[in-house]
Amino acid sequence: MGFALLCLRLPLSPFLKSPLGVRLADAYDGFVFDRRFGVDTSGWIAQPIPSVESGDPQLGSAYAGSSPAHFKRIFQNLKIRYEDYTFVDFGSGKGRVLLLAATFPFRRVVGVEWSQELHQVAQRNVKLYNGPRACQKTESFCMDAGEFPIPSGKLVLYFFNPFKNEIMARVLRNVKESFKRDTREIILVYMNPRFKSVLDGAAFLEKTVDKGWLMVYRTVKEKPSRATPGK
Secondary structure (H helix, E strand, O other): OHHHHHHHHHHHHHHHHOHHHHHHHHHHHHHHHHHHHOOOOOOEEOOOOOOOOOOOHHHEOOEEOOOHHHHHHHHHOOOOOHHHEEEEEEOOOOOHHHHHHOOOOOOEEEEEEOOHHHHHHHHHHHHHOOOOOOOOOEEEEEOOHHHOOOOOOEEEEEEEOOEOHHHHHHHHHHHHHHHHHOOOOEEEEEEOOOOHHHHHOOOOEEEEEEOOOEEEEEEOOOOOOOOOOOO
16 A cells, blocks of 8 residues: 555656646645635636726736745744734735735735726625634725835735736835835745846845745845945
8 A cells, every 4th residue: 555655646746846736736725715714716817907097907917816825834934023014915816815914913914906806806805704813904905006105114015926027116116215214124025026136136125035936025224335445
C-alpha cells in the first residue's frame, strides 16, 4: 500500500507545483471558503468593465480572488500590532480579501474597486459573510484607485496584481505624497508583482520580502543626496 501511494504521489508532485497546479489548488481553496462562509468570491473574469468615468478596461487586470491560505500565512508573518493599522485592498473585486483581512483586528478594512458590478458583489458578501470577524469596520468604494485618498495613520496596502503600470504609478505617487505629509509606517504587500519596477524605483520604500510571487515594502525616510565634492 505504501509503495502504491508513493507511485501515485510521484507524478502528482511536479504538477501540483506547476503554475496550473497552483491555480487549481487556489481555486479549490476559494471554493471551500465560499461554501463555508456563505459568500460568492470565486470565479475568474478576464476583463472587468470599469464603472468610473473615463476608465480604460485595458489598464485593469483579470479578476481572481486571493488564496485564503496564502493571505493568512502572509499576514500572520507581518508581525505588526494590527489595531494600529488601516488595511486597504486596491482592486478589491468581490471582496474576498476584505473578509480575510477582517479576521485580523485591523483598525479599519477598506476596499477600492472600479467595477460597479464587482463592487456590488463585495458589498453583498460583507453582509452575508458568517465567519469570524475581528475588525467590525469594513467598507468599500467604487472609484479609480489612482484617485483614492490615502488614509492617515499607519497603513497596510494590499495589491494582487490589480492593474497595469500606469495606475500603479498614480497610486504610488499618492502614497508618497501622503507619506511626505505624515511620516509613518506604510506597508505595501504586492502579490503576483508584474509591475514591481514602479515600487523598486521608489526611494521612500525598502523591500523587506522578495519571494518572486510576493513582495513586501515598507516606508523609509529618503536619504538626502550627497553633494558633489568641490561644489
